[in-house]
Amino acid sequence: MTTKDTIIKLASDLILEKGFNAFSFYDLSEKMGIKTASIHYHFPSKTDLGIAVIRQQSESFIALQAATESKDALSKLEAFFSIYIRHKSQGKVCLVGSLCTDLYSLDPAIEKELKPVVEGILQWVTDILKEGKRKGVFHFSAAPRTKALLLITNMLGILQVSRITGKTDFNEVRTALLKELKTKKE
Amino acid sequence: MTTKDTIIKLASDLILEKGFNAFSFYDLSEKMGIKTASIHYHFPSKTDLGIAVIRQQSESFIALQAATESKDALSKLEAFFSIYIRHKSQGKVCLVGSLCTDLYSLDPAIEKELKPVVEGILQWVTDILKEGKRKGVFHFSAAPRTKALLLITNMLGILQVSRITGKTDFNEVRTALLKELKTKKE
DNA sequence: TCTTGCCTATCTACTAGTAGGTAAGTATAT
């Protein structure tokens, strides 16, 4: 892994663990054994680094999307959930949640970079739900996009709230969501 | 309103708007026309101020709970939602969401103060759901506490996500949640 | 009714530390 990639990885970890405003170039420099000025060589500003983190996360989302393209709707949804499972196991929140709470304290370029990513994720989940409903494996009454918003906010929210209420609540919520989606109504 | 109360109010606003780590005593001092040292007189440390903000929010939660005690379950749930509606109208996120994303960068005293508040809210919503189900006005299959977690994370999450996807998504989600709860299944 | 003295709330002035960022120089590898 190149230095640049290592910086992105560590910055990403810190953003998801402590928030964008709570990590510094010094934190990174200590962990990497290089000077803060060297990080500035790769990323002129903290905003640039933030943007790189968003892009990297976006790419890994798109890769997951591509990798599960030919699978069934349930597998796709489980793949989507797997991202949050991994985050939870490390005590992290998700990038969207972390950046959105700090959004109005950040450079507008961050918001600009984040927006298409969020819209992409929302579209992906919406499509998964539509497909699942069409094939009769998912059952829900709200509009697919609305239902996608509900699922996303549940996962995003429980990553945060379960830091307080306890880790087991994460699985409680995830399981309930899957069960509810699979249950036929009326 | 006393100076102390004004500080709490403004600090609260800033935390919900920009996050705990993005506001400073200087921000408050500028808005109030007093010096930072004067704020330190009322709140020795930033953590002390954070704790005061949590206590104030907790009290207003408890007051709302008390004020709606004799009402029906639907009214209670709408009262619960009204908190988020007010926050959304001001572009804010909720205190729990804001503090949880930054939690691991904050003084442990913050977590200690926040925990019973979150548990209180969760208990309140759980009780509302139980009552609604018993009286036949709410319909859901998950355990009441789990369903409460789902509702809370939906509201907490949509406050954050709709900063990016657009304000209207907040109402979309809120309306869908109420409709789904009121709809009888099977 | 003075006066003494404490309490509250603020100020000025300061500290030590950290933040993000820059400029100029160095070693290395192609």
Added chain:
DNA sequence: ATATACTTACCTACTAGTAGATAGGCAAGA
């Protein structure tokens, strides 16, 4: 010899927090 990746050394701005002074209000005692 040029680009890459880094260093040293620095700057400016801001952070939370402290010390000591001040001015007004209140209350008890001579």
